[in-house]
Amino acid sequence: MKYELLAPAGDLEKLKIAILYGADAVFIGGLKFSLRSRASNFTLEDIKEGCDFAHKHNAKVHVTCNIVMHNIDLDGIKEYLKELENAGVDAIIASSIYILKMVKEYTKMEAHVSTQFSSSNQEAINFFSDLGLDRVVLARELSLIEIEKIKQNTNIDLECFIHGGMCVSISGRCMLSNNMTNRDANRGGCAHSCRWCYDLLDEFGKKYNKDDDYFSMSSKDLCAIKAIPRLMDLGINSFKIEGRMKSLHYIATVVNTYRKIIDEYNLNHNIKDFKIYEDAISKAENRLTSTGFLYGIPTIEEQLYDLNLTVPTKEFVGIVLSYDEFDKMLYVEQRNYFLPNSILEVFTPSKTFNIKIGNIYDMDDNILDAARHPKQHIKFKCDIKLNPYDMLRLGE
Numbered sequence: 001m002k003y004e005l006l007a008p009a010g011d012l013e014k015l016k017i018a019i020l021y022g023a024d025a026v027f028i029g030g031l032k033f034s035l036r037s038r039a040s041n042f043t044l045e046d047i048k049e050g051c052d053f054a055h056k057h058n059a060k061v062h063v064t065c066n067i068v069m070h071n072i073d074l075d076g077i078k079e080y081l082k083e084l085e086n087a088g089v090d091a092i093i094a095s096s097i098y099i100l101k102m103v104k105e106y107t108k109m110e111a112h113v114s115t116q117f118s119s120s121n122q123e124a125i126n127f128f129s130d131l132g133l134d135r136v137v138l139a140r141e142l143s144l145i146e147i148e149k150i151k152q153n154t155n156i157d158l159e160c161f162i163h164g165g166m167c168v169s170i171s172g173r174c175m176l177s178n179n180m181t182n183r184d185a186n187r188g189g190c191a192h193s194c195r196w197c198y199d200l201l202d203e204f205g206k207k208y209n210k211d212d213d214y215f216s217m218s219s220k221d222l223c224a225i226k227a228i229p230r231l232m233d234l235g236i237n238s239f240k241i242e243g244r245m246k247s248l249h250y251i252a253t254v255v256n257t258y259r260k261i262i263d264e265y266n267l268n269h270n271i272k273d274f275k276i277y278e279d280a281i282s283k284a285e286n287r288l289t290s291t292g293f294l295y296g297i298p299t300i301e302e303q304l305y306d307l308n309l310t311v312p313t314k315e316f317v318g319i320v321l322s323y324d325e326f327d328k329m330l331y332v333e334q335r336n337y338f339l340p341n342s343i344l345e346v347f348t349p350s351k352t353f354n355i356k357i358g359n360i361y362d363m364d365d366n367i368l369d370a371a372r373h374p375k376q377h378i379k380f381k382c383d384i385k386l387n388p389y390d391m392l393r394l395g396e
Contacts, residue, residue: 003262004238006062006159007255011042014244014251015050015061020389021252021349022259025060026050027093029244032080033065033073044083051088060090066114069096078106085109093137100133110134115161118171120146122153129156137161137240139171141293144227148234157237162228163254163281164242166219166292168194194218220304223289225277228261229270249316249335252391253284256349283393284316317344318392321377323385330382332392334371343395346386354395355382 007023009015018026028050029041042050042063051061063084067073077099081092085107092103095116103111112135113119113128120139128136135157138147151158167174176193177183183191197214199207209215222242224231231239239262241254257280265271290302318332338344340360346353357380360368371378 001235003232003236003266004060004159005255005258005262006238006240007251008164008241008244008246009050009251010244010246012046012050012053014248016053017248017252017389018255019054019057019059021256023059023255025062025090025238026054027062027064027240027244029064030080030084033067033077033094033099044087047084047089048087051090055088061088062091062093062112063089064114065092065094065096065099066116067095068116069098074098077102081107081109091134097131100128101131104132112137112159115139115171116173118173122150125150125154125156125158129154135159135237140166140222141170143296144230144234144294147231147236151234151236159238159240160224160231160236161222161242162224162231162239162258163222164246165287166222168218192218216304218304219292219298220290220302221285221287222292223278223281223285224291224294225257225261225281226274227291227294228258229265232262232265247284247316248319249391249393250284252347252349254281256347257281315394316391317371317394318378320386320388320390320392322388323382325385328381328383329379330386331377331379334376334378335374338371338394340368340370340380345393345395346384347391347393348387355384357382 004024005022006025006027007018009018009026009028015026015028028047030047031041031043047061047063054061081102084092089109091110091112092099093112093114094100094103095114100111100113103109111133113133115137118139119125119128119136120142125136133156137159138150140161142150147160174190174194177191180193181191195216195218197216200209200215201207228239239258241258243250257277261271261277288304290298292298292302315336317336317338318334321331321333323330341358343354343356346355360371360378360380362368363377363379368378
């Protein structure tokens with residue numbers, strides 16, 4: 001069975017990184033009908049370029065049209081869907097039955113029911129199957145036992161979230177953002193109110209917490225590393241990573257880790273050491289994680305009440321632009337501060353290793369005392385040939 005690893009992409013660069021580091025498909029947002037309105041959403045030209053790149057690498061592109069529809073949103077859907085089809089899009093993810101029916105009636109793209117619909121029982125999923133839809137993204141509030149029962153009683157492709165942010169409410173139906181900021185979370189404007197810092201007051205307005213202390217009410221991020229074998233055994237078709245607004249380094253690290261887990265279990269029907277994968281993801285994940293609802297109703301251990309409880313990440317310092325084999329010079333776009341004579345960890349789609357660098361130069365051959373300007377193009381000697389989109393971290 002072919003298992004799809006589905007990754008987020010907030011822009012073209014992230015799309016390419018996700019695919020190069022192991023994604024079978026990416027999901028992106030266009031400029032219309034999409035949640036995550038603050039993400040770097042794609043123009044039609046971007047979408048066409050992304051589809052061309054994906055198809056060249058035997059990957060697919062899914063476009064989200066998953067806002068909660070109001071009457072004001074009805075105009076132009078058919079025309080937009082045709083434009084997406086002409087750009088090469090493979091599937092549309094939507095929570096609106098109207099949009100999903102339009103996809104099936106007027107295009108040849110697949111129609112996927114978004115997690116925004118909170119599909120959590122077999123009868124709802126069979127209803128979508130009877131409509132001729134192609135896939136249902138399951139609600140994030142399901143346990144492995146519930147997922148197994150649904151899989152046994154449905155015949156449509158199923159997609160599960162395996163990594164990323166968890167909503168404090170039910171699959172994105174929170175109204176805190178609307179109430180507190182007038183930004184509609186279900187129409188692309190979530191202000192992440194659950195992650196704010198709060199004082200706890202008694203009925204007389206007296207604070208329980210100290211001045212330098214505060215509370216939040218968010219969930220820990222989802223990390224389903226140890227559940228992947230079970231989900232594969234159940235026959236789940238697609239494994240979805242959340243995070244269209246995450247960094248290049250985060251996407252590459254998380255995608256590559258799950259790619260290796262899926263491939264190892266496919267090959268050996270066994271995972272030799274989960275800790276290898278947990279350590280790999282920890283280099284990019286700075287929020288505490290849990291298994292969400294997968295092993296039952298979350299307890300206090302799955303909540304994040306103190307946002308100070310974050311963990312340091314492995315510092316992402318640069319991305320490779322090119323390599324001059326004649327001069328053995330590596331050209332890099334710098335992302336975070338690092339010094340000459342450092343040990344850097346090279347992270348590629350296939351392996352990870354350390355290199356020792358000497359002097360750092362700008363593009364005019366001036367020696368730099370530090371790489372201190374994000375997005376600056378710099379260079380330094382490197383005896384090992386690296387490829388575009390290989391990444392550099394601070395080594396140990």
